Structures are given as C-alpha cells and as structure tokens.
Amino acid sequence: MRLIAKVTPAVTQEPAAPRADDMPASRASDDLPVEAVPSVVELGPHLAQRAEAAAARSPLTESEDAHTPGRSSLAHSTKRFINRELSWLSFNQRVLEESTNPRHPLLERVRFISISANNLDEFYMVRVAGLKAQVREGVRTLSQDGLTPQEQLRQIEAQTNRLMAEQQRLLQGLRAELAAEGLHLLEAKDVTGVDRAIAETLFLEHIFPVVTPLAIDPAHPFPFIPNLGFALALKLHRKTDHSDLYALIPVPTQVARFWELPNVRGGKRRSERKIIALETFLSLFLDKLFPGCEVLSQGLFRLIRDSDVEIEEEAEDLVREFEARLKRRRMGSVVRIKIEASMPEDLRQFILDGLDADPADAVAIDGKLGLAQFDQLIPADRQDLKFKPFTARFPERIRDHGGDCFAAIREKDILVHHPFESFDVVVQFLLQAARDPNVIAIKQTLYRTSKDSPIVAALIEAAENGKNVTAVVEIKARFDEEANLKWAKDMERAGVYVVFGFMEYKTHAKLSLVVRREGEGLKTYCHYGTGNYHPVTAKVYTDLSLFTADAALGRDSAKLFNYITGYAKPPRLEKLRYSPVSLKGELLRLIRAEADHARAGRPAGVWAKLNALVHPEIIDALYEASRAGVPIELVVRGVCCLRPGIPGLSDNIRVKSIIGRYLEHARIIAFANGRPLPSKDAKLFISSADWMPRNLDRRVEAMIPIENPTVHQQVLQQILVANLNDEAQSWILDETGVYRRAPGWNGKMAFSAHEYFMTNPSLSGRGQKVKDLPRALRHVGHKS
Numbered sequence: 001m002r003l004i005a006k007v008t009p010a011v012t013q014e015p016a017a018p019r020a021d022d023m024p025a026s027r028a029s030d031d032l033p034v035e036a037v038p039s040v041v042e043l044g045p046h047l048a049q050r051a052e053a054a055a056a057r058s059p060l061t062e063s064e065d066a067h068t069p070g071r072s073s074l075a076h077s078t079k080r081f082i083n084r085e086l087s088w089l090s091f092n093q094r095v096l097e098e099s100t101n102p103r104h105p106l107l108e109r110v111r112f113i114s115i116s117a118n119n120l121d122e123f124y125m126v127r128v129a130g131l132k133a134q135v136r137e138g139v140r141t142l143s144q145d146g147l148t149p150q151e152q153l154r155q156i157e158a159q160t161n162r163l164m165a166e167q168q169r170l171l172q173g174l175r176a177e178l179a180a181e182g183l184h185l186l187e188a189k190d191v192t193g194v195d196r197a198i199a200e201t202l203f204l205e206h207i208f209p210v211v212t213p214l215a216i217d218p219a220h221p222f223p224f225i226p227n228l229g230f231a232l233a234l235k236l237h238r239k240t241d242h243s244d245l246y247a248l249i250p251v252p253t254q255v256a257r258f259w260e261l262p263n264v265r266g267g268k269r270r271s272e273r274k275i276i277a278l279e280t281f282l283s284l285f286l287d288k289l290f291p292g293c294e295v296l297s298q299g300l301f302r303l304i305r306d307s308d309v310e311i312e313e314e315a316e317d318l319v320r321e322f323e324a325r326l327k328r329r330r331m332g333s334v335v336r337i338k339i340e341a342s343m344p345e346d347l348r349q350f351i352l353d354g355l356d357a358d359p360a361d362a363v364a365i366d367g368k369l370g371l372a373q374f375d376q377l378i379p380a381d382r383q384d385l386k387f388k389p390f391t392a393r394f395p396e397r398i399r400d401h402g403g404d405c406f407a408a409i410r411e412k413d414i415l416v417h418h419p420f421e422s423f424d425v426v427v428q429f430l431l432q433a434a435r436d437p438n439v440i441a442i443k444q445t446l447y448r449t450s451k452d453s454p455i456v457a458a459l460i461e462a463a464e465n466g467k468n469v470t471a472v473v474e475i476k477a478r479f480d481e482e483a484n485l486k487w488a489k490d491m492e493r494a495g496v497y498v499v500f501g502f503m504e505y506k507t508h509a510k511l512s513l514v515v516r517r518e519g520e521g522l523k524t525y526c527h528y529g530t531g532n533y534h535p536v537t538a539k540v541y542t543d544l545s546l547f548t549a550d551a552a553l554g555r556d557s558a559k560l561f562n563y564i565t566g567y568a569k570p571p572r573l574e575k576l577r578y579s580p581v582s583l584k585g586e587l588l589r590l591i592r593a594e595a596d597h598a599r600a601g602r603p604a605g606v607w608a609k610l611n612a613l614v615h616p617e618i619i620d621a622l623y624e625a626s627r628a629g630v631p632i633e634l635v636v637r638g639v640c641c642l643r644p645g646i647p648g649l650s651d652n653i654r655v656k657s658i659i660g661r662y663l664e665h666a667r668i669i670a671f672a673n674g675r676p677l678p679s680k681d682a683k684l685f686i687s688s689a690d691w692m693p694r695n696l697d698r699r700v701e702a703m704i705p706i707e708n709p710t711v712h713q714q715v716l717q718q719i720l721v722a723n724l725n726d727e728a729q730s731w732i733l734d735e736t737g738v739y740r741r742a743p744g745w746n747g748k749m750a751f752s753a754h755e756y757f758m759t760n761p762s763l764s765g766r767g768q769k770v771k772d773l774p775r776a777l778r779h780v781g782h783k784s
Contacts, residue, residue, distance in 0.1 A: 078146030117371035168367030222354030299343025306332035423538035434462035524554030660729035
C-alpha cells in the first residue's frame, strides 16, 4: 500500500505481519499414533452458556411485525431468510466496529475504517448497481426473503447512511488519538505561517504540474469523472469581466493522497508530524489554479459507478469480449455521488446536471470523502502503533526431507494453515515440479494471483523446461480480469496450454496437479486450497492448503481438469465432490444423514466454517436437521441468511462471525457421523465453495475429504474447535439478524483463535525431530 508521500513517490508496504506470543506448548512427538496426541482444543464451557442464553431469549411471536413473523408460519415464509444485502451491510458494520477494539493498535484501527469504506464502495459498484439496474428495467423479481429491488434499495440506503455517519464519527475520534501520537492531519485553516510556505513549495513542485483546472461552459462541457474519481467543484467570480462561472478540478489519481510536510529544522526527526491531504492542497492554492478569480463557493464530490461486467454466454470470442468490456467499465452509469455536506445547493445542482444523475443518487457527507484511501495515512516507521510482526512458519516435515516436497508428501499428507504457516511452501511445490526432470505434467487453476506472481513464473519456467503445462485461467474473476488476461498471454507465449474454462461457469476451485515419473509408473501429487494462489493475500487471509499423494484424489483431480478443459464430464468421482454437478447434492445428503442419526437416537451434529451462507436449499436442510434435534454450529464470517435460535425451527442452530486481525477465508465442514463431535470418526471436508447459489450452482468448485488421521485431528480439533471457542473476535447472530459481541469478549482471559494459531504450530507439518506439539486447552474463557 502507498505510504504518506513526502517529496518522493509513494512506495508499497507489505501487509501487517501477525503478532508473536509466548504461549507455551506441550511436548510430544508428531509421529505418535493419533490416539496418543493430546486433544488440541477442547470445547469450552461458553458453548453451553451460549445455548442457555439463546434459550432464554424471547421467541418470535405472531404479534410481532412482518419482518419477524411467528414460528408457526416461519418455516414456510420468505421471512425465514435474512436479506442478503442487509446481512452484508451488517458484516461491514462489524468490520467498522474493529476500529473501536482496544485490542488493536491505533494504526490498525485506522486501517479497519479504510477496509470498511473500501468494502462499501465495492458493494455499491456491484450489488447496489445491480439492484438499480433491475429497478430501471422494471424487474419485479423478489429476493428470497420476499423484497422487491426497490424495497431492498430503501433499506440499504437507510442502513448505509447510518454506517457512513458512524465511519465519520469514529474517524474523528481516531484523528484525536493520532494527534496525541504526533500525527496531525491538517485542514486548510490549520496550514499557516511557515507551514503554508512549505506547503506552497510542495504544491508547485509536485502537484501543480499534474492538476488540470476546467472551466465549464458551452465550449467546455462537463468532463467525464471516472469511477471512484474525486473532483473539487467551484463557483467563481472573474474579476476582469465581473462574470460568474462554474469550474471543476479533477483530483489526480496518480498522485499520493496524503503528503507529510518535510522537516526543515534539520537534526533528529521531530516528534510532531504534519500531514496534508491532496484535496486540501487544492483548496489552499486555488489562486494558483484560477488567478484573477474570487471563489464564491466550493465543495468536493466523489463518484461510484456501475463496475460489474456481464458477459454474453453466446460471445464467440470470450477473451476479445472481455477486453472490450473492461475498457467500458470506467464508463459505467453513476450509482452514488458523495458530496460534502457544506456544498451550497446551486453547486450541488450543477454537479447533478453535469453528470445527468438522479438526485436520489446523491448523499451529503459531513466529514471526509474517500475513506477507503485512509490506509495511505499509515506511516511505515510507526511499528509501535501496528500489530507486532509475525513470521509465518515453514513446515518442518519438508525441511526434514532436505526441502523435497514430493518426499514429504509421499510420507503422509500435509496441511498448511495460512497465514500462520508460509505460502512459500506452495510456491516451492510448483518450483520443484518445474525443475524436476521426472515431472512430466503440471495442471493448475488460477482465479486470482498477485502482480508479480511466483506461481505464474513457476508455470512459465516449467513450460520452458519442456513439461506439459496446463493453466485454467478464470478471466471472469471480478476486478482481476485484466491481470488474468495479461498472465494468460504471458503463459501462452512460453508454451503453457491456457484454458479459460466454461462460458457459463466461473472456475473457482483451487487445485494443482503434478504428474511425476517414479520407478516404472506415474505418481500424482495434488495441492487443494481453500484460498487463491496469491502470495500477498495469503499473509492476511486464513486458508488451508492440503498436499496429498492419495491415488484416488489424484485420479479425481485429473478428471476434474478434463471436465474443465474438454467438457468431459466424469460419471462419478471416487472421493472429490464438485460444483455444479455433485457438491450441493452431497452436502444435502450429509445434512439429512445427520437428521436421520438424531431421529434414531444416535449422536449427531454439523459444524461448518464458511464465508457466506445464502443457498435456500442448504438453509432449509439445516432447519430440518435442527427440527430433528441435530446441534449445528456455524462460523460464518460474512453474509448469513439463516435465522438461528428460533424455537421449533432453528433452536438447535448457533451462528457466529469472527472478525479480527486476519480475514477468515477457509471453508471447513464436519459431520458427526453417529459419534459425538469432535471425534476421529467425523466426516470432515475442506472446500473452495461457500454455501451460496453462485458457488454451488454456477461455479466449478471442489470439496475434498480429510482422511489422514493427523490432518483430520489438526483441521477438526485444532482449527475448527478453536474457531468455535473464540471469544475475543466473535459476534453472535440472533434470530432477528442482529449481531452482538460474544459475552466476555474484552475480558483478560478471552480466548482468541488467531493468537492461538500464531503460537501453536500445526500438527501435520511437524517434522520427525520436532518434539513440541500444540498444547491442549483445558480452559476457554473466564474461570469461574
């Protein structure tokens, strides 16, 4: 991310590294039988307390309003679902609330405001833009909770207005805390004396040359303002002819947003640092841009345009179609205009007329615009105000084999838990495959990757070394289409077979397949992931990487690639289940099997960790399982359309969301299978798919069983149970759609899953010489 600009261009900063801790670990050998390995995390007493609290809540009654109908009718009502868009806004509210979390350092709390603002921008660019398009076209299709597009927009507007007001309020508080730490964001009125002289020099040398003032009249029409573009609108009085005119100053996008006044005193760096925003520079030196003019009124505005790209399924040349549409993205229709609240009405009308925009699309902001860029306010040299650095671990088992990934995987499956364990192991796996003379073929999916992708570099190197390399590149990955097209062309030039997958489905599965000649035959090595092949996001997203030489999974992976590249639909796979063919059906079957166990009096249970739960068939299956007596624990980071805790419908379902230092991204599903959870007999899976219609019905996704005993214990009893027990970062969802922080979240003894993972290495990657294993947690939460 860009730092505060001084006089030199902005630079890029790596994502904040995780925090280290001194939490002790128990001593044991990784190669003991799984029964001898201590239970990694025990279910804490707070789970039972949560169930008691849910039971004590007032149930919904028939007398309540239409948004909370009574339980007798709810099972067949659209109101059994929470609206997807409002649930997403609730998620973004939880992200914003992290800016008030005293566990986080000051600059990280600023970052959470920036994240919430960026999230909201993208929400309007895609989701709100889609709803507005439906209204324009007269579409009356109801959401699964029974709302028309217009009704959804009204509720979205009310909720986002509250959210934006809260963003501004919290930012004001954080600015005061930043000032107390010597970091001052100055307004125009604060820049006086020596500071103004320094600022003027900075403006004339580094900003003035790239700024273009525009007078607006019949000869100079209103210019195009791009998506997320800023502009300063002005009403001026020209002294030469005593005429009034309107003008615009588009805020340049290739210039840093925040500039620190240089220290001219010499010697040691002063403790008080003064920072000026780019738009403040423009306001300060309008006389340099419009000499001979008096400023009558002024105000900033910022645009959000429709940025969703839709592709005609019948397009003859998918690549050419995408390239053309990407060029048109910046021309999308106006979805939202944020205007400074202090702007006079006539100037506001000038903007609406110039943009040919609906007044309903404009919203007045009493505060700063462009909060998504406020992460650029974070200086590189104040580590004392950021998360403590953390260095991701590398699996010792691979080091035991001299760095030979294939030998380590042959010994047994390895599961890597990112970002607590390094993504470098994924890169090393592919680089070794690219350079190994015994490797004859590599197949790889690419949904999102980084700007200078080591994954793509490894595939290119493999092709140049004469290996048969196939890359399935998803050019429909939203906001990454352009980068993926570039990588596709680079790989094709090197001899990689590049496939763009299906016209009607996105390929979202994360898998690598390496075929190696060993002895008289061939052996297949696979990597299955829950996250993207992206080394930058792998430092802040929690994801799982499974490396396996399991022959059945290797055959399944090969058949899945053939399905994508040649439309060769396999009749049935041995272990792997995939969308859009078999994944949803398998999930429904497994959920219903748990209901059968419960009806027969056997132990039952469903645990799932997801990013989103929207699919109505899956939700209804969970409701039915709950009515059968199946206890269901769901950790859903973002959108959740299921209503938990309603007697007679979902009273056996608990839903929580974890928001913290890292972005929860891994998908894990566990089914009790006739034994109390957690147990070695549980059916356990990892997946690339969330439980949404797009993932289960319109994408190529994969769900992989976890069968190796050590990996099974790691995923179920180290990762999933820790998530269920988290208190410090958890929010509990009630039946009305409201989230509240977990009881005791701010207590001294509150358990944090992220801190636990940073201090407890995983099971499956531990080497033969390593004697420390994750400690067994005997207590979670406050001691009684």
